[in-house]
Amino acid sequence: MTTIPFTEPLGTAGSCAFSVAGTTENAQDIESLAGAAPAGPARIADRVRRSGQVAQVRPADATRPTAQVRVGARPTGLDVRVGGGVGSSPQRPDGRLKVSGEFAFSSDLWADDMLWGATLRSPYPRAKLTGLDLTAAVALPGVYAVLTAQDVPGRRVYGLEHADQPVLAGTEIRYQGEPIAIVAADHPETARRAASLIKADYEVLAPVTDPDAALLPGSDRVHADRPNLLRHVPIRKGDPAATAPVVVTGEYQVGMQDQAFLGPESGLAVPAEDGGVDLYIATQWLHVDQQQVAACLGLPQEKVRLTLAGVGGAFGAREDLSMQVHACLLALRTGRPVKMVYGREESFFGHVHRHPARLRYEHGADRDGRLVYVKASIVLDGGAYASSTGAVVANAATLGIGPYDVPNVVMDAYGLYTNNPPCGAMRGFGAVQACFAYESQMDRLAAAVGLDPVEVRLRNALTTGDRMPTGQLVEGPAPVAELLRLVRERPQAPAGADFPPGGTANTTRGEGVVRGVGYAIGIKNVCFSEGFDDFATARVRLELVGGRPAALVHTAAAEVGQGLVTVQAQIVRTELGVEQVTIAPADTSVGSAGSSSASRQTYMTGGAVRAACLALRARLAARLTALGRAPSTSDNDKKGPFLSAEEWVGALEAGALEETVEWRHRPTHALDPETGQGDAHVQYAFAAHRATVDVDVELGLVKVVEIATAQDVGKAVNPQAVAGQIQGGTAQGLGLALMEEIQVVDGMVRNPSFTDYLLPTIMDMPPMRLDVLELADPHSPYGLRGVGEPPTISSTPAVVAAIRAATGAALTRVPVRPEHIVGA
Amino acid sequence: MTCTVNGVPRTADDVWEGESLLYVLRERLGLPGSKNACEQGECGSCTVYLDGTAVCSCLVAAGQAVGREVVTVEGLSGGPDAEPGPVQRAFLAAGAVQCGFCTPGLIVAVDDLLSRNPHPTDPQIREALAGNLCRCTGYEKIMEAVRLAAGGQA
Structure with missing residues (x-):
């Protein structure tokens, strides 16, 4: 069924010559340096001074078509002439290109004679693919190739931790949007139309969508050859039967957040003379892409050469493959460069998301608010394929009681398969979900013992020399208490806000608006953990x-x-x-x-x-x-x-x-599978937030008025970039608190667009007050501490705590919706 | 189709009637500075001037631009070898650029704001840029950049 009568002859196997961009300043220097550097996979026939300039390149073999390629080398071939060493904030070397529109992102790439790829995806979350008729697609003028699972020459599955995700679905469909067939055509619209002309027959099955039910013994299996439980990480510290005079319990839910990078999944695959392929791609990890793509193509790794194209944000969503193998398959089949660029709707199906979670916590404390024990169960819905769920589960478990010193811990974190959208890496990576729950619990504990929310945290704050629930010693600075004090001591936000809840929509003149202040602190591991050779x-x-x-x-x-x-x-x-x-x-x-x-x-x-x-x-x-x-x-x-x-x-x-x-970095170690004991992490990082909100309690609308945040970064290698990470990370946490959720009903995504998936705008974000501590880690370069993720973790619970303070609503689920506030 | 782009008359052949101005700029005229983050008018990354009005070029059909004057971020920069303009310098100085995918649209939007209101208040800045999504910065440094540009300090 996959024999494709090409509507036009196969293009001449491409030996595209490349223009790898140099830089604007002192091009002579760069030419010399770049020439001395490893030549790279692509034959470099010419150089241009800027990526936006299309170079006419004469290929070595005059019988082959002349190729024009605009590749994204410029964004990373950067000449840094402005001064500045460690601790200063020199201008970004790619900054001028980015402000002038000249920077070449992966979706900007272009090659002469290039084709466009498109993907047919399953409309059902669970089905058996019973037939595929490609006739009409193949017959459409301008179509060069239509490929299905049978055209994958190498390994038909890929994955970061487990190779369980098909390049193209065979008979089993496990999530809505699963790729089934790919098309190459001479215009993107032609490619999309051809994909829509493929006639696919399905036997539609009832999807497995409830994470708790998926764990029950009688549940249908998402993968026939393995149970739905993907990973269970138990952690046992101290006495599992410990009791305490004050007990607070809670059940919390975290919705499915999207990374929503702005630059869509995209890249350009160019077939090479040696039978290999050169892929220009926006990714987070070139080599893990290379390994997976080569395996699926059935090529040795040296024949699959990747170059980073300009990356329009990542936040975890580019850890897994998206169009990489597809573009290469089409390029190798057609002998022509193939570009694939997802639209926004397809992007929502093209990458993994943050795991939605159900979290059940019980905190026991003495009457002074000192924690005696924490018992917790965290269920993370991994969706149809494993992605990095295993590592996310380990993070949720090992960091799941927060930056607190607790003598007795019973923690169980589970990751599982369902027919929901696949979930994997997103900034904060398992620590985000847990933090919303444990910080909500700390506020409940504060209320139960009659303490200020910051005070109850200070009494339990982790510090140097304490041991994590895994038994790992906390070495180096652990300024949990100091960070909390810093955000508490910041002057309160001024009474008036720029905008009331509802923004400029004139929903209120201030009647029914109540202010609230909330606090939270979080913990994150830095670098790869559990013995990974990092x-x-x-x-x-x-x-x-x-x-x-x-x-x-x-x-x-x-x-x-x-x-x-x-x-x-x-x-x-x-x-x-x-x-x-x-x-x-x-x-x-x-x-x-x-x-x-x-x-x-x-x-x-x-x-x-x-x-x-x-x-x-x-x-x-x-x-x-x-x-x-x-x-x-x-x-x-x-x-x-x-x-x-x-x-x-x-x-x-x-x-x-x-x-x-x-x-x-220094080695880490696996967790004991029974007790969760082990020195699994390299470094811990901490950030605290204080959120101030105005809530229209009649309409359930929230305006965050100000956020104060404090973070220890060990050493601010680039202070301006550090501030940018803290501010941007905080915004993503605010988004999860108030608006960002992929709404999934019966395995179907209801809002795959920026119209319906809401992101914080400049109207939603408040002024932020930053305190940055530089307490050197003795083990890391310059004493630095990873910066990117901690600010995303505690901003969500801080915003929710502030809404609770204003309204008294319980708010056990994020994102908080107006009905959670009004209905309280 | 023929229109004026950054002061130069340009013609694109074989334009399919469903193509947007954004597609024509990016894929037919070699001007990929205007970005394609959502292609449904929600993110502002494709903002250009059309006869002097800032619009989302993804929402303009190519045919609607025939005979009209389009200015893109490339046109504002005065060319790759030119010194950046004040708005661009302000974005660099403030650290308002991270991944940079929203940046071209924001540069045009801020240029538009400051041409109408050279000294905007913070609420005015926020309202003017409410249609431009940025996923990296949390907008704080974009606010700083606009204040810098408005203050003539960049």
Whole structure:
């Protein structure tokens, strides 16, 4: 059924020549440096000075069609001329491109002779695919290929933790939106129409949608060959039968949040002369994509070469594959470059979401509010495929009682399969769901013992030397109490707000509006956990350019907006004293950097860049010594320039120096499967929030008036970027508190659009007051602590606590809806 | 279709009647600066001027732009080698750019705001930019950028 009579002959197997962009400033320098760098997978036939400029490229083989390719190398091939080392906030090297519209995002890529891909997706959450008729699709003029599961030449499934997700569905449909067939055509609309002309026959089945029911022994299985329980992480600390005079219980729910990055899933796959493929892609982790794509294509990894295209936000949603394999399959089949760009509706089906959760907690305390025990059960709905559910479950379990010192803990966290949309990574990764529950519980406990909400938290605050429920010792600074005091001591928000609840809609003149203030604090692990071999690779090259030293940094680390390209250059400048630093395009021709997730990239790739610089310092010193000159500044002195101008020339005139370093954080360990004991995490990070809200108690409308937040970042490597992470993370937490939910009914997504999935606008966000602590972690580069996720975690419960304070409503579910307030 | 884009008469051939102005700009005229985040008028990332009015180019059918004057973010920047304008400098100085996908639309929207109201109050800024979604920054640094640009400090 998949033999495709092509409406036009197969295009000549593409040997597309590439224009890899250099930079605007001092192009000569960059040409030299980039030329010295690893050539990369694509044959580089020409260079252009900017990504927006389409270069006419003459391919080596004149019989092949001339290719024009505009690829996203410019965004990462960045020349950092502006000053600034660690601790300063130099301008982003990609900033000028981004403000002028010249930065090439993955959806901006273009190649001469390029085709467009489109995807047919299942309208049902659970069904058997009983037939596919491709005739009409194939017959549509302009269509070049229609492919189904049988056309996947390699492994037909992929996945981050378990390879359980089909590239294209075979007979089993497990969620609404599951890809069934892919089309390549000469216009995106033609491709979409062809996909809609595919006649698919389904035997529709009743979906498994209730997470609690899915765990019952009699439940239908989502995957016939395995139980619905994907992972159970138990944690046992102290006495499981401990009792206490004050007991508060609660059941909480967290809705399914979407990462809602603005840049849709997209990329360009270009078939190569060697039978492989070059993929220009927005992702969080090039190498894990490469492994999965190569396996599915049945190609060796070296024939599947990935280059990072401009990434329009990620937040976890680009950890799993979306269109990567599809675009490559179509490119290899048609011999033409294939671009795929999801629209917003498709994007809602194209990536995993934050796990919705049901959380049941019991907190026991003495009459002074000191916690005696916590018992909790957390059920995380992983949806149809595993994605990273296992790791999310472990996070929810190990961080699930919050940053508190509790002697007795009985915790069980479960992740399971259903026919709901697949869930996986999103900023906060299991810690978000738990924090809403445990912080809601802390407020209940405060009320039960008659204490101020901050005071009850202070009495239980985790501190250095305490042990987590896993038995792991809390090393280094753990300023839980200090962060709480900082947000408490901030001056209260002024009485008037810019807008009342309801914004400019004139829903109130202030009658029925009540103010409330709420607090929360959260904890997050940084880097990968549970014994994962977590490393990052960095290559740093030094050479003389125009008689001056210049550095080229090459990593595979994904710049997703967080400012990693800036930070890498800052580190080089601090460690080597080299003013000119170029960040090479991220690609798979250098070793893995690991994922831009888990708040880990400054720690890990930053650590690798630093280690490579330190290795270069040693080699520079050796060269100078061999020349009979001692370096003017000792290796340990980072305050002054490392070498004088003359010494640089002396050290490098014999040739460039290059070091590639694979850098690891200290090892972590697996959790005991029965007790959950083990040193599973590398580093903990903490943030606290105070939210001030005005609530129209008659209409149930909420306006957040102000947010005060405090976070320990260990070392603010780039203070402006740190503030940006805290503010942006807080906004995503506010969104979960008040509006953001993928509404799923019977396995069907009801609101896959930005009209119906609400995101915080500039009208919804309040002014934010920031306190940033820099308490060095003894184990990390520069003492830094991962920054990206903690602010997302505690902002949600702080906003909800403030609404409770204003209204007295119980509010056990996020996002809070008007009817939860009015109906209270 | 023929229209004036950033001061230059441009013609796109074989435009299918269902194409949006955004598609024509991005895919036919080589101007991908205007972005495609939602393509339903909710996010503002595709904001351009059409005869001087800021619009979501995803909601303008290509045919509606025939004979009219379009200015995109590329037109505001004065070319890739030109110095950034005051709004662009303000976004850079304030750190209002992270992933940058919302940035082109915001640059146009802020340019439009300041041309109508050179010294907006904070509530006026928020109201003017309510149609531009940003997922990275939480908007604080965008507010700073607009204040900087309005104050002539960028």
